Amino acid sequence: MADKLLIYNTLTRKKEEFKPITPNQLGLYVCGPTVYGEAHLGHARPAITFDVVYRYFQHLGYKVRYVRNITDVGHLTDEIAGEGDDKIAKKARIEQLEPMEVVHRYTESYHENMKALNVLSPSIEPRATGHIIEQQQLIKAIIEKGYAYEANGNVYFDVLKYNKSHEYGKLSGRKVEDLFENTRELDGQSEKRNSYDFALWKNASPQHIMRWPSPWGEGFPGWHSECVAMGTKYLGEQFDIHGGGMDLIFPHHEAEIAQSVACFGKDSVNYWMHNNMITINGQKMGKSLGNFITLNEFFTGNHELLEQAYSPMTVRFFILQAQYRGTVDFGNEALKAAEKGLERLMNAYTALEKIAPAKESEVDVALLKQNCYNALNDDFNTPILIANLFETVKTINSIIAGNITIDSNGLNELKQLFDVFVFEILGLKNEAHQATSNNELTGKLIEMLGQMRIDAKANKDWATSDKIRNELTAMGVTIKDTKEGFEWEIN
RNA sequence: GGUCUCGUGGCCGAGUGGCUAGGCAGUGGUCUGCAAAACCACGUACAGCGGUUCGAAUCCGCUCGAGACCUCCA
Known part of the structure; x- marks a missing residue:
């Protein structure tokens, strides 16, 4: 390394x-x-x-x-x-x-x-x-x-x-x-x-x-x-x-x-x-220019230039997606892209749990890892590091999709790769997970509704199953069907 | 005015002589009752004009444009 x-x-x-x-x-x-x-x-x-x-x-x-x-x-x-x-x-x-x-x-x-x-x-x-x-x-x-x-x-x-x-x-x-x-x-x-x-x-x-x-x-x-x-x-x-x-x-x-x-x-x-500086409309965001948006405003979405609230981790990820010596231009589109990208990254980590290891491994984790170190060793090039992490995400999803296989040793190394680079060094946190785990009753209720929907689906009662899903979606709960049943998360 | 930096596809953003950056958005396909997610495929971008070179987004020059510092700013 x-x-x-x-x-x-x-x-x-x-x-x-x-x-x-x-x-x-x-x-x-x-x-x-x-x-x-x-x-x-x-x-x-x-x-x-x-x-x-x-x-x-x-x-x-x-x-x-x-x-x-x-x-x-x-x-x-x-x-x-x-x-x-x-x-x-x-x-x-x-x-x-x-x-x-x-x-x-x-x-x-x-x-x-x-x-x-x-x-x-x-x-x-x-x-x-x-x-x-x-x-x-x-x-x-x-x-x-x-x-x-x-x-x-x-x-x-x-x-x-x-x-x-x-x-x-x-x-x-x-x-x-x-x-x-x-x-x-x-x-x-x-x-x-x-x-x-x-x-x-x-x-x-x-x-x-x-x-x-x-x-x-x-x-x-x-x-x-x-x-x-x-x-x-x-x-x-x-x-x-x-x-x-x-x-x-x-x-x-x-x-x-x-x-x-x-x-x-x-x-x-x-x-x-x-x-380097963060720019807004190509101009430096700064106190003296009065064109700044406070962090609390980002977190709450309470500012006329913000189309929505952006979580602290979205802001962190947004900043890390640029090399520190270049300017980064603020924009809602860019922030939303960071939000989506971070979600994809975190979903892949969660998905690691679901992988059943095979006997043979077609994944070169050592190479991925080396690429991550190379990025950091080149003047803390976090965007390159993140690009490599997305390569890893693609690998994980391909394993789940059944396109390639990995053995249990490789699986552990993949998990470790995430632990080290995503959480320890980049200092990112999985926010979605925190939200879901902090209210037990809510979780149980959603599980129950989800199960009812599975039953309705079994009876080909699409009207009922769609109603449950749509209403949950409206409340901010995303339902995703899987082979075994379903998954959910609170947005 | 002086010094300096930068101009990459719809957006953000790497790269810096020849090899796919990556993310988001978009398009087509697979999967699915539908959706979501995921997977596969796709866009042939490097401000403009010249020059160096077998070859330049990458080097040099000029032009245009944007910005930073010269005062407190992260």
Whole structure:
């Protein structure tokens, strides 16, 4: 199985063989959400992408420490005006809530969504506000090394100076000269030496709610320090993988690299992984554009663009059907296709139970399995993996249809293949099954009606048998006839 | 304006020099009292124009179109 695992590294812009710093151990850091609103479909993408990365490394036997932060402070919304307003604080004022109340509410909501999507909880979920001291220490160290300067209670990173000895822009492919030319909106009053210098610490205006004491006066941490402070705290000065959305490459991750290099003398991250965006009508779904659909809206179908509700697993499967580095375009047709496809996949798994093994096997399970591993080893190519799983589905159905045979050993391997790739690594769940098993009485009643229908059929009383089936269908119970009798499921 | 990415059949989406991606939808057939499910078969797609090559959707150039980042965004 485990051949080379290739990972596309944003830093080098090519696929590289993954080599851990410590054998069989993985340090993984992923940028989590800023909790000032409900999570939308876009938030599900990195969560699911890196959930699969997490799951796969664990499957390969790695001891993984997966750190995914919660950003609960910072991110100025109005930098141009000069008096930056904290997103969390702004929301707090609007809703008349304590900032921490806002944070708490949306953190819980995020956790509920993630659980529904079967996204595993990370090993550590640190919060920015819980690491103010670490961030201050980082900032102090950067000042000491001479790469940051203080001005009126603000601390800025000196990009120009840094760039003299290092390369600012190596992750995003930018050059400082270009940045200089292309900076819009010159804020003349700013104390920045250069417009592209970024804030490490911001002085809090009197009305600013979130504030902490610091050597530079009362204020709050700037945009890009939290991930460096928390990442290196829990994973070490150097760790394996840092992930996040593509939109974070510049300036966020670029600034992280600069801080790491300035502070530790080296880039903390070996492999930078970035998931692409989800688009809607070809345009990025995002908070600022206001064209997002929240996960709860997907689950309930309560949004004008949604023709129906889509279950968490449908959403998960939909996202996994695209490779993480490409965009995925949202659409009802595409979501419905995912729903149907997932159902087919799950039905095949259930159908495995019904297969009677033969003496001879015409199925090459080892090959199917190898193809699945090959897909994952090629930069987590889940669509190829899923294509292989559908090959497996076809195989299973062909066995049931009597076209090919399988022996008991092969049958076990098939089941195992599903257990490993569908459930363990892709993290899918069989939702239909849960629904049917949670009410015993309902099940018994349906069984009874179904049996009555079988009797009617035996008497060629088609009117009665069709009536039973039609009415059950209207109630959302699907009846399927089989050779032995019938099957049912609740939609 | 600068930097970059992409344009695949009705929809979503892989692939990246010659070999079927896959799913959904559609069509025909088998099975079934009918249906559902399943199985079998089918569509001959790679924005346009040139070039390189024995051969390109895949490499190069140009044109058109879409988008991302440059400000917070997953």
